[in-house]
Amino acid sequence: MNHTPLIAILPGDGIGPEVTAEARRVLDALNLGLTFEDAPVGGAAYRVAGHPLPPDTLALAKRADAILFGAVGDPAFDGLERNLRPEQAILGLRRELALFANLRPAKIFPGLEDASALKPEIARAIDLMIIRELTGDVYFGEKGRRVTRKGLREGYDQMRYDEVEVARIARVGFETAMRRRRKLVSVDKANVLETSQLWRDVVNEVARDFPQVELAHMYVDNAAMQLVRAPGAFDTIVTGNLFGDILSDQASMCVGSIGMLPSASLDENGKGLYEPIHGSAPDIAGQGKANPCAAILSAAMMLRHSLGMAAAADRIDAAVSAALALGKRTADLGGDCSTQEMGDAVLAGL
Known part of the structure; x- marks a missing residue:
């Protein structure tokens, strides 16, 4: 890749912004020369633009070399028509970007x-x-x-x-x-x-x-x-x-x-959307309890599959392993680390 890669960061709803922030910290620490642009998606986008996948967000996703996605889903919007619910954002991105392989x-x-x-x-x-x-x-x-x-x-x-x-x-x-x-x-x-x-x-x-x-x-x-x-x-x-x-x-x-x-969702040319599979988990949103490892590992998949940076991806994988080997755990794994503390442990592993 002979230009500065642009990464679209779409944090979304629930714990999406929390875990995506930790993945961004890890990418920044690697000094890979990436540029980042954020945009709202899902319920967060509906709040500001009246649609879960606004035109500006879709345009950024199309322009970017890869997309780092948080999660969508917000019970506050369960009563909306199906085409306006937060979950439609991810379906729309898959369709508009022809992301056929997960x-x-x-x-x-x-x-x-x-x-x-x-x-x-x-x-x-x-x-x-x-x-x-x-x-x-x-x-x-x-x-x-x-x-x-x-x-x-x-x-x-x-x-x-x-x-x-x-x-x-x-x-x-x-x-x-x-x-x-x-x-x-x-x-x-x-x-x-x-x-x-x-x-x-x-x-x-x-x-x-x-x-x-x-x-x-x-x-x-x-x-x-x-x-x-x-x-x-x-x-x-x-x-x-x-x-x-x-x-x-x-x-x-x-x-x-x-x-x-x-997870990775790829088109025929290797461009992809990368996201943890855990969903928005609104019951623990904003409490610092979410496990950021899936988002961090999604960033590693992004480096490997879309950006041709396999060595940096291997470093992230190894850093997550190192943090876990030291006993660092969030609540879902029976530990007491906060989201940021787990991110700190992975950064230390780098």
């Missing part, structure tokens, strides 16, 4: 085995990557409400994928598996859903280009069971939007805390 790593950090709901010897083996398709499926298919011939209210959501969408995300899955342990599990529900049968057919077609990767197919209900029974057996998982949403959150609890997991 990467969610789930890896246990040494010393956190006891925080997992699983037995420590099972949790210790977790090191997987979930690739979730982000711009199709029931989230973006035709939806609505209607009245049946019997006069009953009915809701409907269309699950749909075309072969190009499936091949595109399948290729990301295979390419990711090639950089890892060359094992890919494609998750679907092909025994029931026609959409999933197409998914499976296309994944098999793409597999011909990656003979080095061991491919397996798994129904989503079985995948959910195996993630609890033997999560260490998984390396890379590729799946659709709905199934990926559920499985990636399940994987987060297998590693101990949703406050530890970052």
Whole structure:
């Protein structure tokens, strides 16, 4: 990258501003020559602009080389029309920026085995990557409400994928598996859903280009069971939007805390939006209790995937590990560190 990278910081709602601030502190400490611009998003944006994704925020996101995102969601706006609720901001960004590939790593950090709901010897083996398709499926298919011939209210959501969408995300899955342990599990529900049968057919077609990767197919209900029974057996998982949403959150609890997991949402050229997966957690917002590690690790993913700064990303990962190894923990991990104190520990680890 031969220009000064511009990072859009969209802190959002709830604990978003708190954890994003700690990620920004870590990036600043690395002196990487980045520039930053902030903009409101979600409920915070609705308060000032009457829309969760104002034109100025979207323009910044399009102009930036990468986006560091906090979280959206505010119970104060639950009564708004769906298209004006805070959560629509992230859906709008995915759609407008064509962010079709969501990467969610789930890896246990040494010393956190006891925080997992699983037995420590099972949790210790977790090191997987979930690739979730982000711009199709029931989230973006035709939806609505209607009245049946019997006069009953009915809701409907269309699950749909075309072969190009499936091949595109399948290729990301295979390419990711090639950089890892060359094992890919494609998750679907092909025994029931026609959409999933197409998914499976296309994944098999793409597999011909990656003979080095061991491919397996798994129904989503079985995948959910195996993630609890033997999560260490998984390396890379590729799946659709709905199934990926559920499985990636399940994987987060297998590693101990949703406050530890970052994510990347990428377009076809490697530009991405990076966010912790924990959501806005309005019940602890402003109290300094939030775990900033997921946001900090999201910043590391940003350096690695969008900015070509893998060495700096490795430094951040190592600093988080070092802080945890010293026993630094926020409340979600059974400790008493504040958000800023956890950030201080990571900075010390640098």
